[in-house]
Amino acid sequence: MDVNYKREAYAMQEQLVDWRRDLHMHPELGFEERRTSGLVAEHLRGLGYQVHTGIGKTGVIGILEGARPGPTVMLRFDMDALPIQEQNQVAYASQTPGVMHACGHDGHVAIGLGVATLLQRHREELTGTVKLLFQPAEELLNGAEMMVQEGALDHLGNYGPRPDATFAVHVWNHSSLGQAVATVGPAFAAADRWSLTVKGRGGHGAMPHQTADPVVAAAQIVTALQTIVSRNVDPQETAVLTVGTVHGGTAFNIIPGEVTLTGTLRTFDEQVRARVLGRLETLCAGVGAGMGVEADLQVEMLTPVAVNDVAATRLMRQVAEEILGQQNICGDFRDTGSEDMAYFMREVPGSYMLLGSANPERGLDYAHHHPRFDFDEAVLPLGVAILAETATRFLAQGALIPSV
Numbered sequence: 156m157d158v159n160y161k162r163e164a165y166a167m168q169e170q171l172v173d174w175r176r177d178l179h180m181h182p183e184l185g186f187e188e189r190r191t192s193g194l195v196a197e198h199l200r201g202l203g204y205q206v207h208t209g210i211g212k213t214g215v216i217g218i219l220e221g222a223r224p225g226p227t228v229m230l231r232f233d234m235d236a237l238p239i240q241e242q243n244q245v246a247y248a249s250q251t252p253g254v255m256h257a258c259g260h261d262g263h264v265a266i267g268l269g270v271a272t273l274l275q276r277h278r279e280e281l282t283g284t285v286k287l288l289f290q291p292a293e294e295l296l297n298g299a300e301m302m303v304q305e306g307a308l309d310h311l312g313n314y315g316p317r318p319d320a321t322f323a324v325h326v327w328n329h330s331s332l333g334q335a336v337a338t339v340g341p342a343f344a345a346a347d348r349w350s351l352t353v354k355g356r357g358g359h360g361a362m363p364h365q366t367a368d369p370v371v372a373a374a375q376i377v378t379a380l381q382t383i384v385s386r387n388v389d390p391q392e393t394a395v396l397t398v399g400t401v402h403g404g405t406a407f408n409i410i411p412g413e414v415t416l417t418g419t420l421r422t423f424d425e426q427v428r429a430r431v432l433g434r435l436e437t438l439c440a441g442v443g444a445g446m447g448v449e450a451d452l453q454v455e456m457l458t459p460v461a462v463n464d465v466a467a468t469r470l471m472r473q474v475a476e477e478i479l480g481q482q483n484i485c486g487d488f489r490d491t492g493s494e495d496m497a498y499f500m501r502e503v504p505g506s507y508m509l510l511g512s513a514n515p516e517r518g519l520d521y522a523h524h525h526p527r528f529d530f531d532e533a534v535l536p537l538g539v540a541i542l543a544e545t546a547t548r549f550l551a552q553g554a555l556i557p558s559v
Contacts, residue, residue, distance in 0.1 A: 185292030225283025
């Protein structure tokens with residue numbers, strides 16, 4: 156008998172909403188998701204999954220063996236919240252001051268619990284292994300990397316077999332409920348964090364000729380950096396170079412000895428990234444030398460570009476078209492935001508789908524990371540159905556099928 160995951164997921168709607176609202180009321184920051192991971196582990200154990208906890212500090216892995224041997228599929232769900240004071244006046248608003256689920260990860264965990272339930276219900280029809288990975292600290296962009304380093308993908312860490320494909324969804328308030336984005340190739344940008352310390356010689360604000368002013372030098376550097384993307388990157392390529400913080404000084408009449416800048420770089424192509432970083436280093440050093448100060452630049456890569464595999468995305472898109480309708484699927488979108496699912500997809504072919512969750516008529520269309528962010532909970536059964544069907548179909552076909 157054919158399984159209708161969409162119908163079964165809609166039958167779970169009340170439970171999905173209850174899970175999501177409970178999680179929303181009790182948000183936890185990255186690597187602090189103890190209550191969340193405890194709920195996840197308890198639910199998975201109750202369903203008969205092999206459960207592993209404490210991977211990447213608070214990560215959870217659940218393993219379900221199908222009735223017949225076969226490949227392994229991994230589904231990933233992030234769990235962490237953000238340091239934001241919620242402004243929504245709803246019964247399920249955050250009960251933790253200064254912390255809220257402002258990105259939808261509460262919805263992702265609820266979807267994961269729903270997927271776990273349906274796949275266990277149909278275990279006898281599965282060929283292969285299901286690996287559910289509940290990840291901490293996506294917002295810090297290092298939870299996935301830590302889980303990979305601790306062996307989450309490998310049987311050597313006793314965390315189940317290495318997956319042959321991986322899939323995930325993200326509720327997406329930039330698209331309306333019932334729509335989805337399934338992009339082939341680079342989908343989310345690589346993220347670098349940089350910091351610049353401009354060291355000069357401080358002194359009295361009324362006697363600047365006796366100083367080497369790092370404030371003026373920092374201002375010149377900020378202005379100079381605006382030319383990198385506009386004059387050094389091919390207009391058909393994409394790069395974002397942002398200065399996020401400027402700190403220096405203690406009083407209106409004192410020229411400080413030091414100013415610090417921090418910012419981020421987002422790119423989709425390694426050659427573009429190298430070119431921008433090279434120009435960043437050259438401009439900072441050159442402007443600093445010309446103004447008699449020292450410019451010390453430090454760069455840290457947070458996450459690589461997230462690349463959706465062609466065959467995995469084709470499979471996931473086909474499932475989404477059947478559930479949402481072909482006209483509701485967009486396949487040509489890239490986000491300069493970053494997503495550490497990239498660490499998993501660098502190791503295993505996979506696809507990451509954006510699932511429309513906005514409902515402007517109900518005021519549920521605030522952007523992610525906004526203190527009034529919320530989404531239409533009707534997206535929850537859609538996420539469950541798409542992931543459960545994608546996982547089942549991948550296991551049934553035995554491998555990702557390349558294009559011909």
